[in-house]
Amino acid sequence: MAAPKKCLAKTSAGKRCKRNATTNGACEIPKHQAQVSPAEDRTKTDDSGLTVGQRQAVEIIAAAAPKATHTNLAKVCGVRRRATISEWLANSVFAEAVLRRRRELSRADYGEVIKGLTVGAKLGDVPAIRTWLEHHGLLKQQLEHSGPDGGPVETSTIDLSKLSSNTLRKVRDELAK
Numbered sequence: 156m157a158a159p160k161k162c163l164a165k166t167s168a169g170k171r172c173k174r175n176a177t178t179n180g181a182c183e184i185p186k187h188q189a190q191v192s193p194a195e196d197r198t199k200t201d202d203s204g205l206t207v208g209q210r211q212a213v214e215i216i217a218a219a220a221p222k223a224t225h226t227n228l229a230k231v232c233g234v235r236r237r238a239t240i241s242e243w244l245a246n247s248v249f250a251e252a253v254l255r256r257r258r259e260l261s262r263a264d265y266g267e268v269i270k271g272l273t274v275g276a277k278l279g280d281v282p283a284i285r286t287w288l289e290h291h292g293l294l295k296q297q298l299e300h301s302g303p304d305g306g307p308v309e310t311s312t313i314d315l316s317k318l319s320s321n322t323l324r325k326v327r328d329e330l331a332k
């Protein structure tokens with residue numbers, strides 16, 4: 156049996172990498188993959204119309220800080236020219252894939268925030284309970300007319316007696332989830 160092929164990339168010390176190659180003639184280290192076969196060279200497009208390199212870049216760019224520069228994005232995506240990132244983002248298929256992925260990621264973050272709030276509300280943390288009630292549209296509808304003499308609603312505490320039994324039931328059911 157032939158010996159496994161070695162990674163074609165060079166380490167940061169300038170030596171040839173000694174790891175076995177997995178895909179594209181490189182080992183599994185992303186930097187080595189980018190060195191041996193930069194993202195813009197992996198040109199086979201899949202059903203979505205994006206190349207393997209672009210698919211990986213969609214993941215990286217969607218998760219990157221919104222202010223990340225094209226220079227930095229090129230670096231982390233394993234792209235040699237910064238202009239490639241601009242060209243990809245000008246491609247509507249690529250740009251839409253980034254947007255879609257970004258929305259998915261922010262929905263996941265949002266779900267985590269609500270989960271955290273629910274835990275806080277269960278523990279009796281008043282700001283968490285208030286935010287949680289607002290999120291579920293239960294606080295405003297119940298308390299907006301309850302300010303003294305038609306004045307602004309007092310929001311520093313929650314008077315649960317002001318909530319209808321229907322709302323309290325909803326709260327109990329939501330918190331039991």
Ligand SMILES: [Zn+2]
Pocket residue numbers: 162163164172173174181182183184187
């Ligand atoms: Zn390597």
